[in-house]
Amino acid sequence: MGLSPDLILHSGKIVTVDDRFTIAQALAIKDGRIVAVGRSADVRKLAGQGSKVIDLKGRTVIPGLVEAHIHLSYNNVKVIADLDLNCPPEYSTLVSAKNAELALSCGYTAARSAGSVHGVDVALKRAINEGLYPGPRLLAASRDIVATGGMSDWNPSYLKLGMDGLAVIADGADQIRTAVRRAIKDGADVIKCYVGGDALLPHTPIADCTYTLAEVQALVDETHMRGRIASAHVRGARSSRVAAEAGVDSIEHATYADDETLRMIADRGLFLVPGLRYLYSIIENGPRFGITEDIVGPSGLRDEIKQAADTYRRAKDLGIRMCPGGDFGFAWNPHGEYAKDIQVFVDVIGFTPLEAITCATRRGAELMRMQDRIGTLAAGKLADLVVVDGDPLKDITVLQDRSRLSVMKGGRFVTSRQGDYS
Numbered sequence: 114m115g116l117s118p119d120l121i122l123h124s125g126k127i128v129t130v131d132d133r134f135t136i137a138q139a140l141a142i143k144d145g146r147i148v149a150v151g152r153s154a155d156v157r158k159l160a161g162q163g164s165k166v167i168d169l170k171g172r173t174v175i176p177g178l179v180e181a182h183i184h185l186s187y188n189n190v191k192v193i194a195d196l197d198l199n200c201p202p203e204y205s206t207l208v209s210a211k212n213a214e215l216a217l218s219c220g221y222t223a224a225r226s227a228g229s230v231h232g233v234d235v236a237l238k239r240a241i242n243e244g245l246y247p248g249p250r251l252l253a254a255s256r257d258i259v260a261t262g263g264m265s266d267w268n269p270s271y272l273k274l275g276m277d278g279l280a281v282i283a284d285g286a287d288q289i290r291t292a293v294r295r296a297i298k299d300g301a302d303v304i305k306c307y308v309g310g311d312a313l314l315p316h317t318p319i320a321d322c323t324y325t326l327a328e329v330q331a332l333v334d335e336t337h338m339r340g341r342i343a344s345a346h347v348r349g350a351r352s353s354r355v356a357a358e359a360g361v362d363s364i365e366h367a368t369y370a371d372d373e374t375l376r377m378i379a380d381r382g383l384f385l386v387p388g389l390r391y392l393y394s395i396i397e398n399g400p401r402f403g404i405t406e407d408i409v410g411p412s413g414l415r416d417e418i419k420q421a422a423d424t425y426r427r428a429k430d431l432g433i434r435m436c437p438g439g440d441f442g443f444a445w446n447p448h449g450e451y452a453k454d455i456q457v458f459v460d461v462i463g464f465t466p467l468e469a470i471t472c473a474t475r476r477g478a479e480l481m482r483m484q485d486r487i488g489t490l491a492a493g494k495l496a497d498l499v500v501v502d503g504d505p506l507k508d509i510t511v512l513q514d515r516s517r518l519s520v521m522k523g524g525r526f527v528t529s530r531q532g533d534y535s
């Protein structure tokens with residue numbers, strides 16, 4: 114066994130996303146890890162017998178992307194029953210595997226789940242890690258933990274249907290602790306709960322708050338006791354406040370969070386995952402799928418989208434760690450369009466392309482607590498990266514064109530522009 118690298122990529126623009134935002138020209142990979150990053154002349158000197166050397170011809174390399182709010186088991190959801198009654202576990206498992214492969218081919222070498230139907234994430238993560246199916250490094254989420262009558266509990270009682278696919282209904286601290294313990298027993302890394310409402314669910318409008326502070330504190334306490342990540346869906350001011358005060362690690366949306374809540378999120382070092390592209394997609398495409406004017410109209414999503422731009426700019430100014438991750442999996446917001454959520458970080462929230470890429474890589478790795486292994490391009494890190502035919506620092510939308518991406522996970526190209534690197 115020699116010391117020479119297995120692979121050297123040189124003469125490119127290597128966006129390291131390290132502390133100093135260094136732009137390098139070359140990197141070397143051995144045994145699935147990055148062993149050197151630097152100038153082409155220096156890194157090329159490391160080449161030995163058996164090193165494969167590839168000229169990037171000026172292409173850009175970024176760390177593998179992280180989808181911070183993914184639902185791999187949601188597949189082309191057109192009506193809300195597609196999230197439960199219409200999706201048996203076997204089907205949910207199959208579509209999850211398909212979507213995992215798609216996400217990887219879009220440059221997403223890691224993903225943090227924000228909820229899965231029938232808890233299929235856990236088995237999917239295992240199959241990916243065993244090399245049975247291609248997919249991102251995954252943190253598996255529990256089914257939604259929700260109060261009686263909360264957002265994910267929409268079937269009225271007289272139907273006697275329950276919500277067994279999507280949700281676990283838990284009220285009061287004791288039931289919530291039991292739900293968390295069961296989710297962890299079954300393999301969840303992320304404990305997802307619904308504290309707030311949503312325009313799409315008329316029984317729980319945006320402003321609703323469906324858990325008390327004490328209930329969410331119990332969930333966070335139990336989750337942290339076991340070293341897992343707590344996540345809460347909130348949109349209105351009150352639910353956002355409850356999630357922040359309870360110390361939920363990853364706060365999803367928080368569109369109407371007030372200044373005090375945002376300051377709390379910043380001070381406590383919590384993550385905010387806006388999922389902003391989803392709102393644009395539902396306004397643009399929702400009416401074609403029967404989303405009605407009372408949901409989209411001026412006091413519904415159009416108001417939320419105005420508020421969203423303002424809230425997330427304030428969050429950015431406070432230095433809150435924000436990650437792209439966009440609730441893809443609905444008919445109006447299909448899997449495969451993940452990088453559109455990075456574009457809104459630039460176009461709407463006002464991040465520079467480099468900052469947006471940082472949110473989509475390094476911050477995502479921090480949210481997943483994998484920053485020692487992924488998120489930046491540095492010696493010692495896993496070789497998870499994307500070679501981009503173009504320059505996302507000049508045009509962030511290039512990341513949406515799969516035909517211009519070659520994706521490497523763990524030192525191996527898993528998808529490649531035809532004939533380029535395979």
Ligand SMILES: [Zn+2]
Nearest residue numbers: 182184227440
């Ligand atoms: Zn979601």
